[in-house]
Amino acid sequence: MRDAFDKFEAAGIKLYALSYDDQETLAEFAEKQGVQYTLLSDTDSRVIKQYGLLNEQLSKKDAFLYGIPYPGVYVCDENGTVVSKFFHDSYKKRESPEMLIDAALGRITIDETAPRAESSDDGIRITAALHGGNGSLRQGIVRQLVTTFELPEGLHIYGEPVPQGLTATEIKIEGPAGLVTLPMEAPSTAPLRLKTLDIDLNVWRGTVRFATPLYPVGALVSECRPIDEREVELSVHVTFQACTDETCLLPQTRIMTLRVELEEVDVPNLPIHTGHGQREGNYDSTPAMKRLVWRKVRKNPLRLLQFIWNRKRMERRSKR
Amino acid sequence: MKAERDELGFDAPAPLGHPVRASLPADAPTGPAVGDRLPDFSVPDAFGRIVNFHEDRGVSKAALVFYRSAVW
Numbered sequence: 195m196r197d198a199f200d201k202f203e204a205a206g207i208k209l210y211a212l213s214y215d216d217q218e219t220l221a222e223f224a225e226k227q228g229v230q231y232t233l234l235s236d237t238d239s240r241v242i243k244q245y246g247l248l249n250e251q252l253s254k255k256d257a258f259l260y261g262i263p264y265p266g267v268y269v270c271d272e273n274g275t276v277v278s279k280f281f282h283d284s285y286k287k288r289e290s291p292e293m294l295i296d297a298a299l300g301r302i303t304i305d306e307t308a309p310r311a312e313s314s315d316d317g318i319r320i321t322a323a324l325h326g327g328n329g330s331l332r333q334g335i336v337r338q339l340v341t342t343f344e345l346p347e348g349l350h351i352y353g354e355p356v357p358q359g360l361t362a363t364e365i366k367i368e369g370p371a372g373l374v375t376l377p378m379e380a381p382s383t384a385p386l387r388l389k390t391l392d393i394d395l396n397v398w399r400g401t402v403r404f405a406t407p408l409y410p411v412g413a414l415v416s417e418c419r420p421i422d423e424r425e426v427e428l429s430v431h432v433t434f435q436a437c438t439d440e441t442c443l444l445p446q447t448r449i450m451t452l453r454v455e456l457e458e459v460d461v462p463n464l465p466i467h468t469g470h471g472q473r474e475g476n477y478d479s480t481p482a483m484k485r486l487v488w489r490k491v492r493k494n495p496l497r498l499l500q501f502i503w504n505r506k507r508m509e510r511r512s513k514r
Numbered sequence: 515m516k517a518e519r520d521e522l523g524f525d526a527p528a529p530l531g532h533p534v535r536a537s538l539p540a541d542a543p544t545g546p547a548v549g550d551r552l553p554d555f556s557v558p559d560a561f562g563r564i565v566n567f568h569e570d571r572g573v574s575k576a577a578l579v580f581y582r583s584a585v586w
Contacts, residue, residue, distance in 0.1 A: 208571050211579040212557070220560035223584040232570070233560045233584070241555045245545040247580055251538075263580040264542045272573050274551045281544040298575050334524065372523065411523030418525040482584070 198291030199230045205295045207269075208232070214239050214261040216489065219482040237489070239263075260490070269298045290326030290337045293407070302379070302403040304340045305329060311430065311450035316443060319344040322430040322450050325405070331426070332457040333415040336376070338405040339452075341365050341432060343398070350397035351434045353383040357393055361435035361445035365404055368429040372414025376407040388439070414456070421456050428452045552578065 202209045209231035215223075220233040234241075239261040242248050247263035266281035267289065278297040280289045289297075296303055304310075308329030311322045321344075323329060326337035343351065343363075356362045367375050381403065383396035415421060430452060435445040491498040519525050546552055556566045567578070 202577065206574060208574045208576040209579075210565075210567070210576060211581060213581050213583050215584050217558055217560055217562055219584055224560050232565060234557045234565060235559065236557050241557055242580065244553055244555060245580070246543045247545050262582045264538055264544070265579075265581050266544060267580070268546065268552060268578045270552050270571075270576050270578070272575060274554075274568050274571065274576075276546055276548050276550050276552060279544060279546075279548060281542070282538070294577050298577065374523065412519045412525035413523060416525040479584070486583075 198295075201291065201295055202231070205299060207295060207298050210234055212236050212241060213263075214242065215482070216485060219479075219485065222482065223479075267294060269294055271298075288335060290335050292326040293336065293338060296325075302338070302340060302381070302405045304342065304403070309453065309455075311452040313432075313448045313450050315446075315448070316436065317346045318349070318436055320432055320448060320450070322428075322432075322452050324452070324454050327457065330455040330457045331373075331408075331410045331415065333410055333412070333459050336407050336409045338379075338407050339367055339375075339428065339430065341404045341406070341430060343402045343404075343434075345399055345402070345436065348438050349436045350386065350399045350438075351402070351436055353380065353396040353398065356395070360395075360437075360442070361433060363398070363404075363434040364432075365406060366431040366433075367406055367408065368431070369408075370414055370426050372411050373426070373428070374409055374411055378404055378406045380404050386439075410456070415459065421458060423456065425453050425455055428454060 199209065211231060212234040213220075214236055215233075216237055217235045220235055223229065224233055236242055239248060242261070242263040245263070247266070249262050249264050252260050252262065264281065265288070266279060268276050268279045271277050277300075280294070280297075282288065292303070292305070302325075304323045304325050305328060308323045308325065310329075313320045321342045323340055323342075324331070324337055325340045327335065331337065345351065352360055352362045354362045363380075365378055367373075369375075381398065383398055386395040386397045387393075388395065412418070414426065428451070430450045431447060432450070433445065433447045436443045487498070552567065554566065554568045556564050559565050567576075
């Protein structure tokens, strides 16, 4: 988010991030991490409750943890109306900032500087590039592999459903273990009616972009151990058939190889995170943690005992 | 410290099953729906300035992120 602030500004999108942290913590975090967007402090989780997002897996017994939301993002238009929202099954997975911007603007784009693979044949150029984070992969950040077709005038390719004898466009991505791909997003097709054959077709023409969201998990990038390799190879299999209104080229499959960088995960400097080999950065959050625990246990001192007990138990279990 | 891997393939330092490690329930609420206007609110920012969401946003598009904590 921090690194993409300029892109949000350029797109005219104001960025807000809300948590139950106190102002001092947020000010420190903003300063150390160079955060330029608005950090909102909802210490009593009032807004989190108002939005109905209070995490109910936690109870007040969980002391300092209680009050966090189910994490997610809303993107709203000029009137404040929600145009998209992103909530996931895991707090460790979130959309890349670039995807949020594209959702707000209703488009699929690529970064000009991201590494790309290219295949040109029959006058049809196909490129594949990762969108977001300058074309790299990072644990839990969903980025898109964008495949761009540049079709010459007069040619089109097909979307499902296709009649027998024609091949619909299909994009498959193969990568190392730990790479998770989600269903592909495609722009809407245009109808094409071939009167002579009495069939209806769904086609794309000109420059067409397909986006396959993907993200790496622990087997590939983990916040709990150093990265083994700096780069991985993705193999993009593109199957399609290009036709004019009269004749068709043979169906073809092009395989493109894209090398992408793996990025380290930033973790705050806190005993539970240290020693795992990931980038601990310059943000020591121990004082903030102490304030947080104090704020939460002040109302009920018993919680402090509960907290210490839970923490000891957690440390014992994680050392096993 | 030994890391464990959850069913989604993520590693984290806290043990599996601990609330901070639990995956979110499938029916976890996700708040206002697409097409709804975001409920208005006023909270302080990092510098103590009270921010009224819609007033501060003005006529801009906005992204509003709910996250767990900047601390841990």
